[in-house]
Amino acid sequence: MSATELLDILPHRYPFLLIDRVLSVEPGVRATGLKNASHGEPYFVGHFPGHPIMPGVLLVEMMAQVGGVMLLTLPEHKGKLAYLAGVDNTRFRKPVLPGDTVITEVTLTKARGTIGWVKATAKVGEAIVCEAELMFALQSRNSEENSR
Secondary structure, three states: OOHHHHHHHOOOOOOOOOOOEEEEEEOOOEEEEEEEOOOOOOHHHHOOOOOOOOOHHHHHHHHHHHHHHHHHOOHHHOOEEEEEEEEEEEEEOOOOOOOOEEEEEEEEEEEEOOEEEEEEEEEEOOEEEEEEEEEEEEEEOOOHHHHO
């Protein structure tokens, strides 16, 4: 998936777009994304000075963005927004350091109406750095509910 296609699907932009590339996507089934945690990322400056590591919450957001791509590439969800609605069973296994390449894999585990659940894993090399179960709520971009 090209960067332009990614920007057409997700509303996120720098500095909060946490996917550099989508390596593969099987709409509504699974997706794999890549993030190069470069030395220049703003979060490394203050988290933590002298010992920079990627904040865990950003790993969860990265996995959520890949999950959003997987859900929003389904034709029936084109043009919608995927809101992160829940995070369960999250574990941070190893730190992500400047220079690491993070590969995120998400797989749909359940869908009911406008709600979807995924199993997500982030790896650096073969090592799992984070895993979680995420819940999404899909809404139209034009919904009045979005403006509250």
